[in-house]
Amino acid sequence: MMLNPIHNDIVENLNHMINNNNIPNILFHGPSGGGKHILVTQFIHRIYKTYEEERLHVLYANCEHGKGIKFIREELKFFAKTQHSLHPFKSILLTNVDSLTNDAQSALRRCIEQFSKNTRFFIIANDKTKLLKPILSRFCEIYIPLPCINLHMYQVTSSFGKEPSPSKRIQWIRNHIVHLDIKDPNSFIQFTHKLYDKGYSGKDLLTYISKSTTISTKRKTHILIQYHSNKHLFKHEQLFMLFILYQYICNCDEILKINSYI
Numbered sequence: 001m002m003l004n005p006i007h008n009d010i011v012e013n014l015n016h017m018i019n020n021n022n023i024p025n026i027l028f029h030g031p032s033g034g035g036k037h038i039l040v041t042q043f044i045h046r047i048y049k050t051y052e053e054e055r056l057h058v059l060y061a062n063c064e065h066g067k068g069i070k071f072i073r074e075e076l077k078f079f080a081k082t083q084h085s086l087h088p089f090k091s092i093l094l095t096n097v098d099s100l101t102n103d104a105q106s107a108l109r110r111c112i113e114q115f116s117k118n119t120r121f122f123i124i125a126n127d128k129t130k131l132l133k134p135i136l137s138r139f140c141e142i143y144i145p146l147p148c149i150n151l152h153m154y155q156v157t158s159s160f161g162k163e164p165s166p167s168k169r170i171q172w173i174r175n176h177i178v179h180l181d182i183k184d185p186n187s188f189i190q191f192t193h194k195l196y197d198k199g200y201s202g203k204d205l206l207t208y209i210s211k212s213t214t215i216s217t218k219r220k221t222h223i224l225i226q227y228h229s230n231k232h233l234f235k236h237e238q239l240f241m242l243f244i245l246y247q248y249i250c251n252c253d254e255i256l257k258i259n260s261y262i
Contacts, residue, residue: 007035010142014043023047023089025112025121027136029128030144036124037095039144044091044122057090060236062201063104064096072100072107080115090119097123098130105132112138169200173208182249192242202240209248219251 017023028036048054059079061071076092100108109132112121116138123139125131173195181187195204209215209223226247 007039007144007147010039010144013142014039015046018043018046023120024140025116025123025138027123027125027128027131027139027141028144029125029141031146032126034144034146036144040093040122040124044093047091048087053087057087059090059092060095061093062095062237062240063099068101069104069107072104072111076108077111077115080111080119088118091122092119093122093124095124096126098125098127102132105135109134109138169204170208170211172198173200173204174212177208177245177248180249188242188245188249192238192245195241196238200241201237202244205241205244205248209244212248215248215251223247223251 028040030036044054044058048057059076061076079092080090082090094108097105097108112135121139128136128141176191176194180191206224206227209220212220223244227244230243
């Protein structure tokens with residue numbers, strides 16, 4: 001898989017790290033829409049090459065989803081301790097790491113110190129000034145600016161056809177979600193994989209639910225309560241999306257009605 005060609009100089013540096021087998025802990029920071037997440041995920045794809053290796057060796061977590069000191073101390077450390085022999089190191093990707101509290105950042109620093117021999121940490125932040133200096137000192141920093149094309153600044157998330165507009169994203173979900181087979185658990189999992197591969201997130205599903213006309217306000221409120229009560233439990237975006245999807249399906253009369261005739 002080719003890395004994103006927009007930031008060619010950054011891509012070359014990342015390729016150099018891979019080719020020389022010299023990959024440090026890296027902080028990717030810069031304004032929202034610069035393409036940080038695209039660069040990092042494709043960088044990880046290059047490192048592990050296959051889905052199976054990536055599944056075993058990479059932990060993804062969005063720190064904006066209520067991740068705190070308990071997650072750092074327990075789940076992140078548990079993953080780092082797990083041994084796999086297929087690759088010399090595992091990777092932990094933390095997005096929106098500038099949302100972590102100071103206590104959680106301190107716990108993260110200790111985790112980095114403890115597992116630096118067998119784990120690489122890749123963190124993404126919009127504002128690195130919110131990170132503690134002991135955290136910054138343990139990372140190679142890569143600044144990702146907004147792409148400049150013909151002297152104009154663009155956001156990757158809204159330009160070059162990289163991602164559809166919010167209205168098109170909602171429409172795509174609407175067109176495909178009604179075809180889910182609620183009697184087949186694999187249908188949920190496959191749809192979640194498809195959403196994730198297309199760059200959708202759990203928040204896209206929540207946005208779709210909030211605008212849906214096929215579910216009552218009372219049931220929408222129930223889903224949001226379930227989300228806020230459980231969001232701290234999810235360490236992987238696809239698992240979070242699967243949870244939101246399940247909550248929606250169980251509360252959507254239209255889909256339940258369609259499946260009752262199947």
